[in-house]
Amino acid sequence: MEGTAAPGSRNEQAASPRRAPSQQRSRERVERMLAAASALIAEQGSDAMRMGEVAERAGVSIGSLYQFFPDKRAIIWALAERYTAESQACIAAALAEVNDAEGLRRAFSELVDIYYGMFLAEPVMRDIWSGTQADKALRELELADSRANAEFLTAVLKRLRPSADPEALETTAFLIWQMGEAAMRLAISVGRQEGDRLVAAYKRMALRELVGE
Amino acid sequence: MEGTAAPGSRNEQAASPRRAPSQQRSRERVERMLAAASALIAEQGSDAMRMGEVAERAGVSIGSLYQFFPDKRAIIWALAERYTAESQACIAAALAEVNDAEGLRRAFSELVDIYYGMFLAEPVMRDIWSGTQADKALRELELADSRANAEFLTAVLKRLRPSADPEALETTAFLIWQMGEAAMRLAISVGRQEGDRLVAAYKRMALRELVGE
DNA sequence: TTGCAAATGTGAGGATAATTCATATTTTTA
């Protein structure tokens, strides 16, 4: 339709690392680069984000961009990493104090709502996680994130059911977490009403598994 | 690392359609193109698949490729569509005759095993569904496929629980299906042993929801 | 059979966007 080239990154390997900004000046510029990238992703999606545009909007040259990010995916990865760090802290806090079934029910339910709200409200995060599977580094980040989050859940389960097989609890927690992300991705890709129903159904199923009937 | 350009397709729109092959000769060539694409995806992934390579391996010119496929995504889409058609038929057959809880348990369990086996054995399908989220047309195909598959499941549930709210059954079936795909994607991205455990856990959770305790 | 229109085939070249690199400037260090 448009005389458009549509190249895709060739490989799955991480690009060569770049120097981290050590001076105040460059740290600020890197922040501007990330902010620009984030804004562009929010507007058009990460796929349509152009490196030249990121540089322009950040008020730096294209060369400066590559001074700190080895390639386009590295910018996206950096944004993703910030999100995961932030949400992990939030999840850890929500689950840390849980010591009984009712507490778990309440905390998990709230967590799902918060997560769903984030998915609905954060176009950048949504876009990045959508494209996750096509990029090895991102896939690994997401997997690590999921494992970390599941771990918090596992810890709670071990407290609630000390006699259960720990490995089974880990599997359950990991699966529930991952299925939750799938449910939310699905929920935001259909209409709001059906999405809400799907999330509610997920919550019910997960809770049945976590705290029983 | 490599002096590599890594353009990504700019837009989310379907490209202009191309003529369908009407002569024997061109039908055969289109088959060769799809076979070549499939082989290349199996070897390197769809992202690394080069249009020039597809043409070369199929023994046609790059121009011929574009005679029948408006763009790169269209080839991938065509492969995906074949898979979905095939698997839908298989799923429909497996669920068509189910009329009681025990039958559902057996059929669903078998279906999961088959699906998991397919995921493990079909690198092409796996790759395509992985990249699904980044491409609007593929996302829609997958969603439609998922809905269609869920529909078979819904039909069974309606037979088993005539008095239940139909909308709730639909939501449940859709969610279970989608979470199953998520579980399998997860399962194949971790080690085989953990993957097996995850699929087994999913199966147990899904069955609990479908046929009760 | 012949001739023409439709279908198909071809590959050099246009277009876009990622990434590099030689060089210039600024900051830090000694």
Place this chain on the structure above:
DNA sequence: TAAAAATATGAATTATCCTCACATTTGCAA
């Protein structure tokens, strides 16, 4: 304050997708 390190720049290079003007083959009616 001079040398070293860090940072900044953007024109040029590269890789790929995709188009297009033109060549060839096929189907079919006269």
